[in-house]
Amino acid sequence: MILRFAAVVVALLSTPALASPPILLMSETEHAAPELPPILPMRERAEVIDRILAERLDTIIPAIMREQGIxxxxxxxxxxxxxxxxxxxxxxxxxxxxxxxxxxxxxxxxxxxxxxxxxxxxxxxxxxxxxxxxxxxxxxxxxxxxxxxxxxxxxxxxxxxxxxxxxxxxxxxxxxxxxxxxxxxxxxxxxxGETLAVRWLESRVPSELEIYPGIVRIAHALIAQAFSREVITPGETTAADVQWWYRETLASLGLTPWFHPSVGIQREGADGMLSGDTVIQPGDLLWTDFGITYLRLNTDTQHLAYVLKPGETEAPAGLRGGLAATNRVQNHLIAAFEIGLTGNAILARARATAIADGLDPSIYSHPIGSHGHGAGTAVGFWDNQNGDPRSEYRLRANTGWSIELTSYTAVPEWGGQKVDFRSEEDAWFDGETVRFLDGRQTELTLIGSE
The missing domain is CATH 3.40.350 (Creatine Amidinohydrolase; Chain A, domain 1)
Known part of the structure; x- marks a missing residue:
């Protein structure tokens, strides 16, 4: 896989300068194994950054200063x-x-x-x-x-x-x-100037929204590569090997992680999330948390993969159902978004409807944009599902979001073991609707055992 990405880097560097990054439309459907989009050379990146910054200064600053009476x-x-x-x-x-x-x-x-x-x-x-x-x-x-x-x-x-x-x-x-x-x-x-600072950082302009789906697609393509036989050999590859594959690949592409990637393993009969030097085995449920910074915008994604056992062609029904339950929690959360509500109010609304739907959720979503854990109101924290002073700020339109959460589901094929089905997908709130920037995972990625 290292040779493949070296070839990608050579091709990118030998390609004529691009006027702008690839423009992709927002989609509710996520591609299972998307191609890596072209990545701009440094000089062209600078041109895009400065063009967007000028637009932000021209439009956001007057609006927020007058909004706040400053x-x-x-x-x-x-x-x-x-x-x-x-x-x-x-x-x-x-x-x-x-x-x-x-x-x-x-x-x-x-x-x-x-x-x-x-x-x-x-x-x-x-x-x-x-x-x-x-x-x-x-x-x-x-x-x-x-x-x-x-x-x-x-x-x-x-x-x-x-x-x-x-x-x-x-x-x-x-x-x-x-x-x-x-x-x-x-x-x-x-x-x-606290509110001015938050308003500046949370607000996105049209040119940022235009390029954001393509930036998320880069992250999705790299996750798909990480969760494949090109990177993982069951019985040999460790969770840490995959983490450092991410880091080496990003370095070769001239991209930056805003946090060290996470890779975890849930296994039948094992407590909690295994990590580090644990070797990936057939039958494992893999989890990753991965985020990049590109053109001053950040991504934050969590996906799941299943390592097929010999003779299997799909994941056990209980694991597939667990991801479906998490998708249902996502539906309850995005339906709870409403301009003017605090993060605490959105959390309470989403949890109430999800629990009434028979789900066992934990919601800890956050704004994203200029920072990975961005400015604005948080909707829950993994260690606090009951409201927080940091979440009394009110939801605004034209903001980016990481829809981050989990649901816990007992898996019959694992003897009723409760499994953590974490998910995180980047999205856009236009004031009325939450839309995923490059789709969301609705099916487990499958990794062959041989």
Whole structure:
């Protein structure tokens, strides 16, 4: 299999530059063994990233500032200590914040364009207007204070939050410096930018939605490859071997995992999930959790596979029924989505209908997009099915989701052993309907034993 992927890499590098990544339509049907889509060379990736970033800045920033009634938003990051929001606003060739990077958004009102300013020693492509001359004002925070005084905003948002890391980017040391530089009247105008941060990070623009199904297809293609005889030889291959196959393959393709891939084994007569150096055997139910970052969007997928015993042509009916039960939990969850509901309310609604349907669910779904575990309201946690303060934020439209959950089912062929049928599929909520970006698994992947 290593030779096959080496050949793919050579072919990709020798292909003429692509203007854009492959565009796939969202689908409710997942392909069992999809082909790996073409992957852009680095230069073309940068062009896509910067084009999308410009669209995000042009459209999302004015909308969320006016929605929240904020006329100035001040963001700060230090080199190698990027805060989550600033990290998503750097252009594709800015690998990190430089020294201290300060970004300022100002809405003059009356429908005028929002100013995008950078009070930083180094610019950020053409996305922000440079607004600091160190030779004239050596004190960077004093330059920010002067900029604020010249515009006289009524509310100055900075990122601090007790609840979410996404809105807590302003460090104590930098807040003290900013506060000391500001004239007294402006110190009283500081408010939290927590909701602005979440709204920026959770919102997706049309060009992101256009490319997202193709990014998920890459992940699905790699999972299908991992769960095949090209990677797994029953009786020889370990769970850890498959994990590191993922890592090596991603490196060869110039792709990045946002977490180390997981591979687990459930086996008749064995307690819990086996992993690590456990050798995969015929009759095993395999599970994987796998996510990539590509073009600044993330995927998060969990799939199941069954290793056929000699003479078998399909998985036992009890295992097939377990996956079907998990699909039913998915149906209850996506039916519970409604704009304005909190994550806690969605969780309660979904659990109630799933349990009434005779299912044994655990729901722990989360937003996805700029981060794998993205900004927004969570719908349950694996260790808390009763509501959580982090899930009091309300659901918004035009957001990406990982529909992540499990159901527990007793498998007759395994002596009534209760089995964990985990699933995770990436999806899109348009305000009315949840649609899977590249389908969902409804049948167990089968791996031959010989």
């Amino acid at each position: 006329d100035m938003w001040v963001l700060m990051a230090r080199e190698y200590f990027e805060e989550p929001v600033v990290a998503t606003m750097l252009d594709a060739t800015s690998m990190s914040a430089r020294r201290r990077t300060i970004l300022v958004f100002h809405d003059p009102g009356d429908g005028q364009p929002v100013e995008r300013l950078t009070v930083s020693r180094y610019g950020l492509a053409d996305l922000f207007e440079a607004s600091w001359e160190p030779a004239q004002q050596p004190d960077q925070w004093q330059a920010v204070a002067d900029l604020i005084a010249a515009r006289d905003p009524a509310k100055i948002a900075i990122n601090f939050s007790d609840l979410t890391a996404f809105g807590d980017g302003m460090t104590l040391s930098q807040y003290r410096l900013m506060h000391a530089a500001l004239p007294e009247p402006y110190r009283e105008r500081i408010v939290s």
